Amino acid sequence: MSHVLPWVWKAESKRLLWLLGLTFALIVTFQYFDLPYSISSLFSSTKIPVSRNSTSLIGDREHRNSNLTPAMAPSFSQNNSTLVDDSAPAAFPPSLPTPNSSPVKENATAVAPAASVEGPAALPGLKPSPVKDNATVHVPSAKAPAALPSLNPSPVNENATGPVASAGNPPSLPMPSTKKDAGDASPVVRFVPEVKENFKKSDPVVMSISEMSKQLRQNRISLNRIAKKPKWVTKPDLELLQAKRDIENAPIDDKDPLLYAPLYRNVSIFKRSYEMMEKMLKVYVYKEGDKPIMHTPKLGGIYSSEGWFMKLIESNNKYVTKDATKAHLFYLPFSSQMLVETLYVKNSHSHRNLIRYLKDYIDFISIKYPFWNRTSGADHFLAACHDWAPSETRKHFSSSIRALCNSDVKEGFVFGKDTSLPETYVRDPKKPLSNIGGKSASKRPRLAFFAGQPDHGYVRPILLSYWGNNKDPDLKIFGKLPRSKGNKNYLQFMKTSKYCICAKGYEVNSPRVVEAIFYDCVPVIISDNFVPPFFGVLNWESFAVFVFEKDIPNLKKILMSISERRYRQMQMRVKRVQKHFLWHVKPEKYDMFHMILHSVWFNRVFQISV
Template identity: 50%
Template sequence: MDPGSQFICASHLKTRRSFWVLGITFGIFVAIQFSALPNSSTISSLFSAGKFTLFGRWDFEAKNQSDSRTAGNPKNTYLVKDSASSSTFEDSRNSKLDNSSPSVPEIFDSSASNKQIEEFSSSIAPHASSGSVPQQLTVAFPPAVSSPITTSQINMDLVSPAMSVQNHEKHIMKTDEKGSLMQRNVSLLRNNSSAGHGKSSLPTSAVYSISAMKKLLLQSQSLPRAVIVKWNSTADQELLYAKSQIQDAPVHRNSTELYAPLYRNVSMFKRSYELMDKVLKVYIYKEGEKPIFHESILEGIYASEGWFLKLMESNKQYATDDPAKAHLFYLPFSSRLLQLTLYVRHSHSRNNLIEYMKRYVGMLGQKYPFWNRTNGEDHFLAACHDWAPAETRGPMLSCLRALCNADINVGFEIGKDVALPTVYVRSAQNPLKDIGGKPPSQRPILAFFAGYMHGNVRPLLLDCWGKDPDMRIFGRMPHVKGNKNYIEHMKSSKYCICAKGYAVHSPRVVESIFYECVPVIISDNYVPPFFEVLNWESFAVFVLEKDIPKLKDILLSISEEKYLEMQKRVKEVQKHFLWHADPVKYDMFHMILHSVWYNRVFRIQSP
């Protein structure tokens, strides 16, 4: 390198160091001020009056309350930012509904009080994902509670590159008995374990390993929660009884139905499923206009929400017309149809989608007492579109949300929310077409991936392994009728790579199981389906995105004996991922419903 270039590099390095020092100093100052002053008055004075951004998470607009209510606008402007969307969107934190956008269809009487809806929404702590700090820690670390699983234990399983001081602070908001918001900071101590793992062009962010996720699940099930229920019901007592029965489940031996290694605790799962089958009653709201409500898309990548909605509304065993008997309340909407109906192309804003769902919930709260009894904690939804975490912000965050986009970093809460399987259904008439695969002896390909080069992970995967003769790593494969070429590769591979695109979820996870290929999941912070009961590490391989350069070594380190056992387990777990026009025991419909039931049971508190 010539002297001139050396001088320029040295100057740039010196400048960057100066910015880092200034940034870290400012971050420490803000953190100290925030923790020292509960009302954050000093911090707010650092920003311009009227509107400011706090750590990139929320924008607050200083408006006169009576003026905002008169205008019928929400008091807070919600941040609409979802890195997992299937299209590129600008940060719309400052955007409002455009007058040129089509009006939100009326779903309830327009004379309903905007003031009541606003007060209802503002009574719930607004949650939003910053895109860098996991949201489920709200459950994992309630204040003043001791637990055998400590923060440091969970942090030992965190993998994080160098992070700014700002990203080390977690601001958690809870609601006390008077409805006021309590704030506290949880310092996330993370291990810098990125050194020595090869070059990577991936962005830096906090990463939870699968073992850290398991610990968070245990935390959520064991720690008490400050939830105020306005009155107790018979259904609550039945849930408490079910909880005790599941916790004290008799030991279950292997049977033809359930293969024990697939489950975290096969005895608890069996007992829980039996009780669900015997006890569970679901009330389905009739309100909501088509196509957003009560309508199903049964083909394509978002088909899971459509199949579940269709089968739930036609179910005779679990559905009840008497809400007093209900253990769960179902919000029968389609996140895909919500997007198709209301999103204004090129508007770069989903505010009207979020507002539409908030108004729907506000209407339910005005018309019925059931939502208000538990603040929506016994309500659930199933939504598969990438935008579903954004569409269900505001009051719906208290629901049990079954989401395909099960990303910790965009607000998925382990132990409350349910990871919905993403299934690409090619034929609504025959969703099980082509299922099955070749025996291990007829799988000459070590690993296979093909798909669009969305996001950062797939291009790196292709760059590292696209030319390796043992690995079949491609971009988009040429279209063949029935996708035969793609399916044949899956059926002929030992391992099928399930790499994230824009969002963490991918239909390849379920496709791997369909075609009896061991899934290799490369998607940081993705919570796999039915995480509450399935022991995913027994039949799938999890590779951190930063370890893509070591992928082949990781796969070759798995012994033939272990591979054969994993492949056998993939075949065993397959029955949990199948759609049937008439649901059968342990299939996809029942497993989704069971995960919702299971999380509700373990979140119920004794009076």
């Protein structure tokens, strides 16, 4: 045909070539800009939520011990700070009811800089596995989120008699008003920034205290039903079963002068369980593991809870047994703080080698002893206070009982199995009870007090933007206070304020919760999804106030809605519950040491299955 109509063939060839070229250019353009996905997303009925920015897991808050010098860690997401590992088991068993899940993360992974890390060689007779370079971890976007839209304030019941908090998914926070500061500026304020328009939003998925209680009740039943039976039954197993029957059938006893009934979920069950623990509990403490990670407690600073418990349990003669066949529980004596200080590679942006060290330790004791393999670790427990502990122990200790300071629902905390470890800031290890107590209810002129590093986490900038810089003379909300001998300024404010604001920092936990109780100040906890200490036993709503992060603009209205009578009742209960949050060089009945041990015992009793 090209010979018959050459001019027609030539024109058609040119047109075909132009068409092919244009098609190729369009394909390249679409692939480069990902336009098909962008166009389809415009018409999609579902939107992909973007994860909220996170802050560092290293936990270097204002209460950090000045002697601690771990390398700085990367910024991990608080919703899921574990390493990227598709093989990791779910935090909750498949048939177990779970809390509301986190939104799907977008672009949440990044490759960390290469760091040649040798595995630890501290464990006798064991060659640790090598640590891979270029570990992939969750790293949040460095971009700040968009400005927050306005919010209609939540109505507050003027006749409220208890802690006030809104239910449901909290909307975005409004921007603070431009109203000038009221009253004279406080001379102790060092730095209080004004909130920026692009500060981070709070987590949209929040579990209230009542929902946590419901989850606890459900898990008590579910965990018992699906608990994996031990490979063989021992005498301690049968003793735990008998203890469980005795506790469940505990006679009503709410007249004990040492136990004020309103403080507890069920004072009769708690009393009977505590009596059974004193009567029969035996704990085996593993001797393996080299210092400083194992058997080296630090008794001062922000992570001192794990250190004090380790010191007291290892020197205890009443509960500790040298005969492992008689043990109901097995304690893994490692320090999460020393693990980070010893093994974290500065600027590596990975704690994979820390997780590997703990895995090697478990492998070692499971080879040397039969106890771990008998129950898959269900009768083993740990006490860890560092911010990274949940992610470091989530996979390889999934069956074990974890006492964690960072008790975050979003970090895989399992109600009925794990327990919330109180975070206590011990300033003087030789005098852990110094300065305890505060003014009576009638001698506390200030409505509320807070002071802390303003740049730790996303909640504090919001709190300071609404109530800092002496915007309201009734609320003494400061940035970091100037240094004073013995921290007198800080302590004086806590001892003379009605309510002590416990706003989260980088993580949900804060030493202010226990500090408020130390100084007879009613805690006001502003930390979504935080499981308070000894949650399985204590009725926290009877002596503390819980405020959703989204309700910070209504903070004063919430506190003012609590009647004077109700406040005095709560303050009295704070003083009564105080004995459960005290460290003693020689442990005393119902003190912090015994309450931690009881929480572990209580959870083990109610998940025993043979």
